[in-house]
Amino acid sequence: MPVEDRPSVHGVQAKAPALPDTTRKIGPGPWIGGLVVALVLIACILTGIRSRVHAEEELSSAAKQNSILSIAVTNPSQRTQPLDITLPADTQAYIDTPIYARTSGYLLHWYADIGAHVHKGEVLAEIQAPELDQQVDQARSDLATARANFNIAQITAERWEKLLAKDAVSRQAADQAMSDLSASRSSVAAAQANLGRLQQLQSYEKVYAPFSGVITARNVDIGSLIQAGDSNSPQAQLFHMAATDKLRLFVPVPEVYVNDIHNGDRVEITSDADPNEKFYGTIVRNSDSIDLSTRTLNVEVDVNNENHKLLPGQYAFVHLNIPPSSASLTLPSNTLLFRAEGLQVGVVKDGRVQLVPIVIGHDYGAKVEVTAGLTPQDQVILNPPDSLAQGERVQVVKGDGE
DSSP: OOGGGOOOBTTBOOOOOOOOOTTOOOOOOTHHHHHHHHHHHHHHHHHHHHHHHHHHHHHHHHHHHHTSEEEEEEOOBOOOSOEEEEEEEEEEEEEEEEEEOSSOEEEEEEOOOTTOEEOTTOEEEEEEOHHHHHHHHHHHHHHHHHHHHHHHHHHHHHHHHHHHHTTOSOHHHHHHHHHHHHHHHHHHHHHHHHHHHHHHHHHTTEEEOSSSEEEEEEOOOTTOEEOOOOTTOGGGEEEEEEEEEEEEEEEEEEGGGGGGOOTTOEEEEEETTSTTOOEEEEEEEEEEEEOTTTOEEEEEEEEEOTTOOSOTTOEEEEEEEEOOOTTOEEEEGGGOEEETTEEEEEEEETTEEEEEEOEEEEEOSSEEEEEESOOTTOOEEESOOTTOOTTOBEEEEEEEOO
8 A cells, every 4th residue: 555545553643754865966976086186197197208208309419419529620821921940059169179288397387267368379377397498408509519510511521622623632532521511411400400399399388378268177287297188188188268259059950941041141049048138140051961860950150259148058049030931831730630641630621520631841849831731711620639530520619710
């Protein structure tokens, strides 16, 4: 029966229990929130992946960019001014000689010490040689005896000639007298020569300056035993003397500069001892031959030194002006590549390296002369790495205006 028609208990009508309302609307469930979270996570993941891919692309681009060699370049320059080449020089006195004794004895006195400027013919020392003086006296006596014998022989020969004219003596006797006269004449000549020799040795008892100059060494003192000597016995040197009013400078010129050196050229001279002073000399001669061991030409430069500011043996520098060549270019030495194929330089064209062989003329030290292989418009790589290869891509970061 219907619920409404249920009989009541004890006369009271019983109320039927309430049934759920199946007509109520259903709201958004938990799956909607999960979907939103999932979408957010997906968006974060996609954003992270995109950021990482972008970073990798940037890193790859940077690595690719860094793999290109960055270099500095310079252009070959054409020299218009003479190039100053500085070469070391050996400074020597114009005349430099040791003074020896030609007479043995004892040193009686010396008159010039080291540093003394003396004139030609000035007495430097006196040697006492009593034995030599006695030999001179003996030679004078021998000469007098020879002259006396000559006089008597001459008188005898004249007498025999007169007697022979009268046939009072034989021809044999007259010839003997003439022979005695000739022998006496020879004895006189020999005695005169011996006396002259001893007198010459006696004159060496005084040691004279052979030229005007300065005494650079004195090796004896009063009372020293003097032995007549020469260059074969250097211990016998009395003095050493040098003429310093004019100096000779000997310069070893490298072979590559030989054709630019001419006798009569005026050159500048400097010295570390007086860096603010400049001297000037003249190329007077050269050896006209290349030294096989050093491959240099020995060149002599004469310089006036009347003020004696330069000293013999001093280290000096000669500055040679090398004239420019119209057909040559100059490059810094730090552009050269020494390869098995020969001397090369790296030239940048269209962002790539071209290894160009060149021909070197003069080597100026910091620079070299290039006679073939380059033009003034070429961009030459400075300080090229040893690994530089043909066709390699490079990036010019700066240039050198040399």
